[in-house]
Amino acid sequence: MTEIGGPTVPQQRKLVTAIPGPGSLERLDRKKAYVADGVGTTLPVFVVAAGGGVLVDVDGNSLIDLGSGIAVTTVGNAAPRVVARATEQLAAFTHTCFMVTPYDGYVDVAAKLAELTPGDHAKKSALFNSGAEAVENAVKIARVATGRDAVAVFDHAYHGRTNLTMAMTAKNMPYKNGFGPFAGEVYRAPMSYPLRDGLSGAEAAARAIDVLEKQVGAANLACVVIEPIQGEGGFVVPAPGFLPAIADWCRANGVLFVSDEIQAGFCRTGAWFAVDEESVVPDLITTAKGIAGGLPLAAVTGRAEVMDAVHAGGLGGTYGGNPVACAAALGAIEEMETGDLAGRARDIGALMRARLDALKDAHPVIAEVRGRGAMMAIELTTPGTLEPDAARTARVAAYCHSQGVVVLTCGTWGNVFRFLPPLSISDELLEEAFDVVAEAFSATA
Numbered sequence: 001m002t003e004i005g006g007p008t009v010p011q012q013r014k015l016v017t018a019i020p021g022p023g024s025l026e027r028l029d030r031k032k033a034y035v036a037d038g039v040g041t042t043l044p045v046f047v048v049a050a051g052g053g054v055l056v057d058v059d060g061n062s063l064i065d066l067g068s069g070i071a072v073t074t075v076g077n078a079a080p081r082v083v084a085r086a087t088e089q090l091a092a093f094t095h096t097c098f099m100v101t102p103y104d105g106y107v108d109v110a111a112k113l114a115e116l117t118p119g120d121h122a123k124k125s126a127l128f129n130s131g132a133e134a135v136e137n138a139v140k141i142a143r144v145a146t147g148r149d150a151v152a153v154f155d156h157a158y159h160g161r162t163n164l165t166m167a168m169t170a171k172n173m174p175y176k177n178g179f180g181p182f183a184g185e186v187y188r189a190p191m192s193y194p195l196r197d198g199l200s201g202a203e204a205a206a207r208a209i210d211v212l213e214k215q216v217g218a219a220n221l222a223c224v225v226i227e228p229i230q231g232e233g234g235f236v237v238p239a240p241g242f243l244p245a246i247a248d249w250c251r252a253n254g255v256l257f258v259s260d261e262i263q264a265g266f267c268r269t270g271a272w273f274a275v276d277e278e279s280v281v282p283d284l285i286t287t288a289k290g291i292a293g294g295l296p297l298a299a300v301t302g303r304a305e306v307m308d309a310v311h312a313g314g315l316g317g318t319y320g321g322n323p324v325a326c327a328a329a330l331g332a333i334e335e336m337e338t339g340d341l342a343g344r345a346r347d348i349g350a351l352m353r354a355r356l357d358a359l360k361d362a363h364p365v366i367a368e369v370r371g372r373g374a375m376m377a378i379e380l381t382t383p384g385t386l387e388p389d390a391a392r393t394a395r396v397a398a399y400c401h402s403q404g405v406v407v408l409t410c411g412t413w414g415n416v417f418r419f420l421p422p423l424s425i426s427d428e429l430l431e432e433a434f435d436v437v438a439e440a441f442s443a444t445a
């Protein structure tokens, strides 16, 4: 337990200055002077401590965190088990490079991933530093294992900012604009987006499969990479039956089904992994974010024979599976297991859905409430149409920020609020945060 962060941070919203306050404004000038402008900031308060569902800034303001650092601090910020395990590991040794001399933490995380990910077949993992790196490596593995080149992704997908993952990501601004040329052999299929296409899961899958068969050819495809609930693209939840139909088609055609659970995985949706909802068993699964409670760690986990298709030395990297990050992951996973955080995510989901449904009834600008567990969203459109309302979204977000509630937006059109609170947040704090969100809708009407 630390003095300034973790559970000692009072679980309250408290504003003592405007947001951002003078201390943050002063630091923003330094940021402007020394940090590249391309690195953006959603809410420019400089954080000095965090714990549970609260961030404390340099001016002494306490903000309610509905973003978890983009779905990372699922177990809470500076969670006790994460801090204890990482601290112990820091004092023991900080790095060897697993490819030079191995250590237990890496193997322990791989064993946990084999146990927790869907399916009871033999599984193996390789560890990396970021989600994008995991996605890149899943594609490398799929290509070697199948001897094929092509990769299928979906409309609204987000898979990262490296060269291959930029090609896989759908949205141009800000992720791709000017950064090409992009990697080849990446093909995009239509996603199931019930609000906008009105199709059943089976119909949407047939549409996507038709595109892949006609435009790529199943025999050329190494893998289909899909977010079971899309993250950055707008928390798009495919219609029931879509994922199983795509997975079945993959299996029938020797195409590997890769579930990108970097945002949706590790208890976020009320299950260990989002594909568990429909009993889909992926060939490969990519994880990051929530896996290590805030330390950088990512993984590709998959069928042992697929993972082992790659030649010795073909996978790795200097820092992949760093011992401190692995220790943090073991602490985070223990927290999830002992605290039944999947159950807590379902409870949080029920609370958020009730609040958001009421908000939708009061404000026709909200076209849809969607999501699962502690991964909920609302999409804003001009009432009675599907015309995205990004301007109102921005005004509501600005109001919430000014009142000390950290909310995140997303979506291809920038018109979606995504709510991703840490699972350690109390009901009281959540209710208070949604009081502010409700106030924001009324104040910006």
Ligand SMILES: Cc1ncc(COP(=O)(O)O)c(C=O)c1O
Pocket: 070, 129, 130, 131, 132, 133, 135, 158, 159, 160, 161, 227, 231, 232, 260, 261, 262, 263, 264, 288, 289
């Ligand atoms: C589904 C998904 N895949 C991949 C990534 C990329 O992860 P990272 O930012 O760690 O590279 C993200 C990040 O938001 C994500 O949500």
